[in-house]
Amino acid sequence: MLAASRQDLRINVMTDLFLALSLSYLLGSISFAYIAGRIKGLDLSKEGTGTLGARNAGRKLGKAAGLFILILDILKGITAVAAAGLITEQPIAPLIAWLGVVCGHCWSVFLGFRGGKGLASSAGALLLISPTLLFLEMLIMLVIITIFRNIYLAAIIATVFLPLTVWALGGHTYFITIALLIALMILYRHKNNLADLRKSPPSRWRRK
Structure with a gap:
């Protein structure tokens, strides 16, 4: 029973x-x-x-x-x-x-x-799940935008750091795993932007 x-x-x-x-x-x-x-x-x-x-x-x-x-x-x-x-x-x-x-x-x-590309809906979800994680991700984006003035580069770098940031904050294994899956989805949706960045030298990543 x-x-x-x-x-x-x-x-x-x-x-x-x-x-x-x-x-x-x-x-x-x-x-x-x-x-x-x-x-x-x-x-x-x-x-x-x-x-x-x-x-x-x-x-x-x-x-x-x-x-x-x-x-x-x-x-x-x-x-x-x-x-x-x-x-x-x-x-x-x-x-x-x-x-x-x-x-x-x-x-x-x-x-x-x-x-x-999933960024806005992801941000909304994180606002309830972990405001600290959202703040750190937004901070990463802000730093990259300030340096390069390239929002796509900022989004890509912040996405790469997403599972790493969850890990650094002590997130559970399933939190890290889901963050990794979401990061892969968002990066895939940015594949054209990634291709453009690969074609350009780092000196041209900065947008006027």
């Missing part, structure tokens, strides 16, 4: 975590950049960089629209983590939601697995 109860408990935990992952992925798949572009008669996946994120939206729809979309994408991350906490009290649930919302933002099930 006791063994059966433990088995039922494990099944319930796994079900709750799967629900948290699924809901956060679906939430992340809602592309506010795509919606805003369609309202203006544009398909942002075919405009500019083709990325369905706040930066490309800002270039094509105006800075105000880009800022509004940035805020909404951050709120996606916050909402996903908050919802996961309501579904289950398992300590890994917020991290599962972080993984799901970033994955959904990068590869939206509603848009043929197109999407953004």
Whole structure:
């Protein structure tokens, strides 16, 4: 009887975590950049960089629209983590939601697995999971932007440091693992920017 109860408990935990992952992925798949572009008669996946994120939206729809979309994408991350906490009290649930919302933002099930680069939704999730980690990541970005004036380089370097920073803060193994998975996803979405950086010598990474 006791063994059966433990088995039922494990099944319930796994079900709750799967629900948290699924809901956060679906939430992340809602592309506010795509919606805003369609309202203006544009398909942002075919405009500019083709990325369905706040930066490309800002270039094509105006800075105000880009800022509004940035805020909404951050709120996606916050909402996903908050919802996961309501579904289950398992300590890994917020991290599962972080993984799901970033994955959904990068590869939206509603848009043929197109999407953004995941930075804003990741930041929103981290705001609830670990404000200290978010602060350090933002600090890394600020330093790189100050030196090179290149936001893509800053995003890439901060992403590389993400799992390392989690480790330095004493994060659990599963925290480090999920941070590594998210870093790999974000770096993959920046593959074109990485290719551009590889083609240019470091002396040209600085933007005027």
